[in-house]
Amino acid sequence: MKYIPKKPIDKTIQGQADDQFYNNHPEMIDVKGQRIPVDPASKAHGKYRDEWWDIYFAKGGEVDAKETKKKSPKDPKEPCPYVGHIYVTVLDELTNDKINKGPVQIIGPMAEKKNTNKAGLAKFFTLEKGNYEVIVRVNGYVEHKVNVPVAKGIQHVEAKLKRPVLEIIELNFTDGFSINKWPSGLPITGPQWKSAANPDLPVCYKKASKNAKLDVKIKLTPQPVGTLKIDIIGEETASALKFEKKSVSLTGTEMAVKDIRVKAGGFPDEVKKTKLRVQWKYTADSGKNWANMNTTGDHNVYLVFNKPLVSPLYDFGLEKATGYVNGDADIAGKINTGIAADLTYDPSAYRADANPLKYYDYGSCLCMNNAILMEYLCKTLGVKAKVVYVWGGDAANTVVFYHGTSAGIYGSFRVLAPANGMAVLNPHFTYHAQTQTGGITYDPSYGTVSMITLNETAPGGSRRTGSAWPPANRMVVPPASWRCPH
Secondary structure, three states, X not given: OOOOEOOOOOHHHHHHHHHHHHHHOHHHEOOOOOEOOOOOOOOOOHHHXXXXXXXXXXXXXXXXXXXXXXXXXXXXXXXXXXXXXXXXXXXXXOXXXXXXXXXXXEEOOOEEEEEOOOOOEEEEEEEEOEEEEEEEOOOOOOOEEEEEEEOOEEEEEEEEEOOOEEEEEEEEEOOOOXXXXXXXXXXXXXXXXXXXXOOOOOEEEEOOOOOOEEEEEEEEEOOOOOOEEEEEEEEEOOOOOEEEEEEEEEOOOEEEEEEEEEEEOXXXXXXXXXXXXXXXXXXXXXXXXXXXXXXXXXXXXXXXXXXOOOOOOEHHHHHHHHHHHOOOOOHHHHHHHHHHHHOEEOOOOOOOOOOHHHHHHHOEEXXXXXXXXXXXXXXXXXXXXXXXXXXXXXXXXXXXXXXXXXXXXXXOEEOOOOOEOOEOOOOEEOOEEEEEEOOEEEEOOOOEEOOOOXXXXXXXXXXXXXXXXXXXXXXXXXXXXXXXOO
């Protein structure tokens, strides 16, 4: 080479020189149409090097006059500063698929940018000796960097690109029935689950529902280049319930993804409290390959029979009602026996609290409170129920009281029943309250089923029922005219 080129090399003229050189030398093009690089160290390629530089200077490449002048006339040959090449192959680490049109940049004594071809290859020719940083930045992948020393020959670099690690760090059920906290009354709002400082809040759905919707927050580690486009699936680990969201675009280090819906299956077809665990995964190639994310949960879900009939709907009421039923088909029957087991029956312990859930604080109450509580818990689960009052009287709107021969006996009827809580054997009642639902009468004070049977009333009296207590009229049999024999 007669002259030393002025640096940096003019890329436009370099490309023109390449085109003419390879047009002159078709033998330097391989069977795949790829140009064979001129080897800067090969004696056999010496004539090619000289010819290329002649073309470069002929097309307007500038000569470094100062450096050219330094050449010794006794040593007219100048070592070529362009001694090596870098071939970068870009692949997906998970699939080993070659990545086409992937941007690759080299930075060092020379700098250049290229996109990979269909074979995932980017070639950088005739580079000056030195250390280069190869940077690959493909949309949706983590940036890949590697240092490559260039001397003689070709340096092969395999850049296996990684996707970021995806982790759901928050999950929020956005539909379902609204729940309030007992006893504060404050609404329970999402997110119900977090990977750190988990609030562990419940949600409520109708049993067998297939319409749940979720919002999540996804953490990306490390941040990808540009946008990562994926489809997401979440599979409940103990059932066929599956959530799905297609065409999700993720950027940055955290991203909210809204409106993830049920794809298949549904909640269990039972009234109970259940705990869900959901294993998440994603695909960036339309389902060809899947990468696991994390598992979220436990997610506490109250499953009710139908839309709740109480407002506000309290978490404590759901906890009690679903706990009593726990998947049994006999919803009312389980609530009936559950109340009888939890609360001591005390015919003298009237509780005047507005919300029957308060009765649990006392631990005991009378029949009216028990019946009201059962009605409330049934309605909490979306089951219609009502309280029915029973008394002894001679007309539908009249109660008739009487005295007994023993001290303290006073009431409108007597029943044959075992001692229960604070109620004595075969007690006398002024009235008794029960709960009706589905055409069946329940007695949560005793945990029994069927309308109470009266063993005794005042003369001329019989069992009377109504939806309120007391009835409009009240009578008392004078003790002098009649007393019961008990």
